[in-house]
Amino acid sequence: MRLAAVLFTLVASSALAQGTPSAPARPADAKAAPAKPADARPTEAAAPEGKPGATSTVIVRCTDDCTVKLDGKGGVRQATNSWEFKDVAPGQRRVEANGGFLNRPLYSGFADIPGGMKVTAQIDSNKRLTITERVPLGQEPVAKPVSGAPSVLSVRCPKQCSVSIDGLRKGAANSQLVVVRDVPPGDHDVEVKFVLGSKAVRTKLTIPASSEVFATATEGGISITNSKPLAK
Template sequence: MRLTAVLVALIASSPATPPAGAKTPDTKAGGNSTVIVRCMDDCAVRVDGKAGRRQAPNSWEFTDVAPGQRRVEATGGFLNCPLYSGYADIPAGMKVMVQVDNSKRLTITERTPLGQEKEAKAATGGPSVLNVRCPKQCSVSVDGLRKGAANTQLVVVRDVPPGEHTVEVKFVLGTKTVRALLNIPAASEVFATATESGLTITNSKPLAK
């Protein structure tokens, strides 16, 4: 009886072990990352419960994000409804672009080493031409300013400075508006496609001299 009591006491005082398969924080070399989270419409986003810097109504930037599984929460719409709640696997030392769509899905669309990102930001060059094609008539705004011909299926925006720009497309037949933060290269012709599900760059090429 006394031996049984001693064994029970020893088991109770033993340190708990992590459950099988539990992930530990990623401490590999590479440093923390910058995470950009974009929604299809206006939204509010938190990563691991922390607010970031709002770049545009639908885009948030989070700096110094530790690599590993990070919790992402996004809300938006008239009643600030949940858009996404889950985890994203963030690599080390990267600028990570994350897209939250209207189907409550999260997709990592781009990973760029932070060193290369700094070089890209420092690059300069001439203005570019942005071609936005829509499946139906639309109007396009860049950084809040209406650009190009309105109510057409192809809007051509000239003299766009290189760098990141908030591009908004509003469809004429309906109330749907989509926005995205596009990175426009210097001295290039950039082709983008807008649908009611989002706005993406499909191709780019150097401008003819």
């Protein structure tokens, strides 16, 4: 009887051990898997913000001489192709422009004006209005006055093109070489539009005083290739 009890105890202990396997031992030098880093995404520059509900200043430019009205009201003429409107309420504002040959309609539509901003809009030859710049009021860059005699800018294109400086069309249109005279020294926004197709390129060129400046325009951009003092 005693032998039978011992055998029964041994069998029970073996069965219990087989039913609960022990966990494998963890190596002493094993390290925990590092946590996966969060996706790193580039930080986008925040768009300029004005003051919601505040009035804005709006500049409207045309490619030709023009007259512009905003919500049926006239503004202050800055140049033959540029008009300024102050204290403009934010929201959808109606813009109407006439000018060029026979004072034809250049644009009629709406522009979305944000609050507390200085907004610059450009009307192109295809009767489209594009907002080209928005700067919070009070943060407008102050242009440094540049002294000196005006210069001549010659723009060469691989095919027929037209040239606009600061939003105003200049020189002979539909030519591969456009010569613009009496360009004041300083920074100017230059746009070249190719006649065959709607492709246009834009850049800012710094024009020295009393110089003849040569530039080349392609569909890839505009660049100055040479400059020399004007002959006296």
